[in-house]
Amino acid sequence: MRKFLAPALIAMMALPLAACGGDGDDALAERVEDNAEERADAAEANGATDAQADAIEDAGEARADAIDDADVNAHAMSNEQKLDLITNDQAVVPQ
Incomplete structure (x- = not known):
């Protein structure tokens, strides 16, 4: 798994971290789901x-929903x- 995780993290860091419009929570939530x-x-x-x-995917979807519901200001x-x-399932979603 480590062989996969490092390149995935590098690729994600290279992507733009903010979306156009809004507070960026939709783009951030989508990135959580994709991860x-x-x-x-x-x-x-x-x-x-x-x-x-399936449990990993479900947890990601729940975190993405929490980010979107909290209207996180990703910017x-x-x-x-x-x-x-x-990348961290234990990270606290800001309210």
């Missing part, structure tokens, strides 16, 4: 069950804070 999907795919490739992969966040929300 969860990539992690679920990697987990399956490394032998995880479908249920385990006011540092790149490190955004990356933490995208």
Whole structure:
């Protein structure tokens, strides 16, 4: 999994961290979902069950919904804070 995670993180950091319009929460939430999907795919490739992969995706979708519902102002966040929300399931969604 580490072989996949490092290149994925590098690729995500190279992407623009803010979307046009609004507070950027929609784009940030989408990136959280995309990251969860990539992690679920990697987990399956490394032998995880479908249920385990589905749980990873479901957790990502729930985090994305929480970001969107909280109307997070992604433009006011540092790149490190955004990356933490995208990659860390334990990161607290700002209210």
